[in-house]
Amino acid sequence: MSNTPPTARRGLWTRNWRVARKLQAILLIPVLVALVLGGFRVKHSVDTWQDADDAVRVAELVQAANKYASDAINERDVSVIPLVKGDRTSSVVAKARAITDADAKKFDEAVKRMPQSAGLLRRVQLVRAGEEQLPPARANAFSSRTTGVQSEESYHAVQHPLMEISNELGYGIRSQATFGRTLYAASLSQAAESLIRSIGTHLLVEDRDKLAKGELQTQLASFSSYVYLEQIGLQEYAGFADAADMARLTKALTDAEQQGREQVAEAQTQAEAAGGTFVAPPSLAKMNTAIASGQSAEKLAAQGITPETFFAASTLSFNAYRAIEVDLAGTALANAHVVADDARNDAIANAALVLTAILVAFLLANWVARTMSTSMRRLSTSAHEIAEQRLPALLTQLTRAIPGRVDAQVATIPITTTDEIGEVARAFDHVHREAVRLAAEQALLRANINTIFSNLARRNQSLIERQLALITSLEGKEADPDQLSNLFRLDHLATRVRRNGENLLVLGGETPAQQWDQPLPLVDVIRAAASEVEQYERVQLSGVPEAQIHGRAVTDLVHLLAELLENATTFSSPHSMVQVTAARLPDGRIMIEMHDSGIGLPPEELADINHHLADPPTVDVAISQRMGLYVVGRLADRHGIRVQLRPSNGGQGITALAMLPDTITYRSPGAAESDADTLALAAFAEAGFPDGPGRPYEAWDER
Secondary structure (H helix, E strand, O other): OOOOOOOOOOOOHHHHOOHHHHHHHHHHHHHHHHHHHHHHHHHHHHHHHHHHHHHHHHHHHHHHHHHHHHHHHHHHHHOHHHHHOOOOOOHHHHHHHHHHHHHHHHHHHHHHHOOOOHHHHHHHHHHHHHHOOHHHHHHHOOOOOOOOOHHHHHOHHHHHHHHHHHHHOOOOOHHHHHHHHHHHHHHHHHHHHHHHHHHHHHHHHOOHHHOOOOHHHHHHHHHHHHHHHHHHHHHHHHHHOOHHHHHHHHHHHHHHHHHHHHHHHHHHHHHHHOOOOOOOOOOHHHHHHHHHOOOOHHHHHHOOOOHHHHHHHHHHHHHHHHHHHHHHHHHHHHHHHHHHHHHHHHHHHHHHHHHHHHHHHHHHHHHHHHHHHHHHHHHHHHHHHHHHHHHHHHHHHHHHOOOOOOOOOOOOOOOOOOOHHHHHHHHHHHHHHHHHHHHHHHHHHHHHHHHHHHHHHHHHHHHHHHHHHHHHHHHHHOOOHHHHHHHHHHHHHHHHHHHHHHHHHHHOOOOOOOOOOOOEEHHHHHHHHHHOOOOHHHEEEEOOOOEEEOHHHHHHHHHHHHHHHHHHHHOOOOOOOEEEEEEEOOOOOEEEEEEOOOOOOOHHHHHHHHHHHHOOOOOOHHHHOOHHHHHHHHHHHHHOOEEEEEEOOOOOOEEEEEEEOOOOEEEOOOOOOOHHHHHHHHHHHHHOOOOOOOOOOOOOOOO
């Protein structure tokens, strides 16, 4: 067949593109889109989304912390009057503490969701340390064990770390950062107002005659300090707040003053209706000035400054600051949600854009690649068919058939393009033709060698047979024992030479010239094999069942067993015996076992030998080293006999096992299974054999 490729069909112009150009066209757009859009826009959007999501969780944490802090100091303030009066079981105190405990649980939940940054973890650790001070602060609040403002300031350990978390507001989003400082200033003002309310109420309720020396001055000094601290907090707020935040604070304080005036007017109306008198209290600022002056409770009451009126007026300011806190934290959280939503939408939009671009690129690449796919599939299918079916089948024909009678021509792969795929197809056709040509030459060479082997072997066989006949004649006429012994040894040597000639016939694929025409007992077959061994006197038979071997397999079985026995006697001590036993299996097969006490073989060599016995290879130069192995494998394969080697049970020597199929054996008429057969069968089942009971053997190895 001509090696000239078929004329290329002119179809789509892309069919004849070079592979490099096709790959460039397929990959150019996806790579650019992935690198430019995916590497910049999507990553930036995702990072922004993550930062905004972190800001949302921080804002939720700040909300929970501010409520926790506000309710904690409010708990202290509402506890002043009942605890100073000695009511330790007051329901007002219990309710305030329950609210604080509920806030602590919500704060813990927010902590679990917060970003695990170093700053936040440090601030939460400070909160945990402050929370440890809350139980003793509650137990000692406004008791005889505390002096001055210890009870008021003991709650600072819990409130202050919570308040400072506001500085982390805006985590990951720079535009939110000012909210944290503004919120912190509002919390500072609220905390100062709370201390003013608590200390002022304490001063109005406390019996000053029972105070220790200097304690009243301490309380008054602290009261004045916190009034000043409140103003510092307001200045701090003004420094960070924008116009809207300042307007919000101004309105909240103005509304608180207006609400205070309304409360005073309502109280005065109620007093007049009841026929009593009511002294209207001054503004909160004047109340603070009067209390800080150190006037007695009676003088302050004459001015309308009582624990109730002072607490109510201060509570309005406290609530105003709290409203600012809630509003700022809520605004920060809302802004964080807006940024997070925008970032998420942006990330989704960018991802969709990238996916769309990649999809368009994929469709374009698919359109270009379709011109390649048909040829590639055809090339792949043809290559697999050649490698897996056509070429092996042709090689098998060349190996088994008579050389020259097999059509060695090959069909070309049906691809007509001139691109790289077409070039590969032509190259594969060339390789295919070369492989077939070389296989044909090898088959012819192998056939010639086999013919030489067979001719030489048959010529030698004829001479050996004549030599054996002459030796047998001399043995019959010789009376001298020494000469007769020499003739026997010569007879064995000639027999081994004859077996080597038969080995050449087996390797050449020839069958024995002389076939046994009658069934022969198994024991006679084994004895005949032993008689061909030089050290036949070391072969000991036992437990051989009464079985017949078909005449067509007798010659080959004798040859096979002789090779195994020769191997066993040669590679074992000349003072040891080679034990040969046999048993019939329930399915009709017969197991022959040959034990020697030789040096044994490594597991790797046993595995290699058993592999070649199970699948005899093609004759090559290796037969010079393992001729017996190849011959045994060929003979076993000819009659379906399974042969393996394994280490002996005693750990020394090798055991050769031959499994005779029921196609070449049958039980002698009237023969019954002996006890020896039963015992041997049990031993084989314990040792195990392929296709039989027991564990699998170690793989066979040649020695």
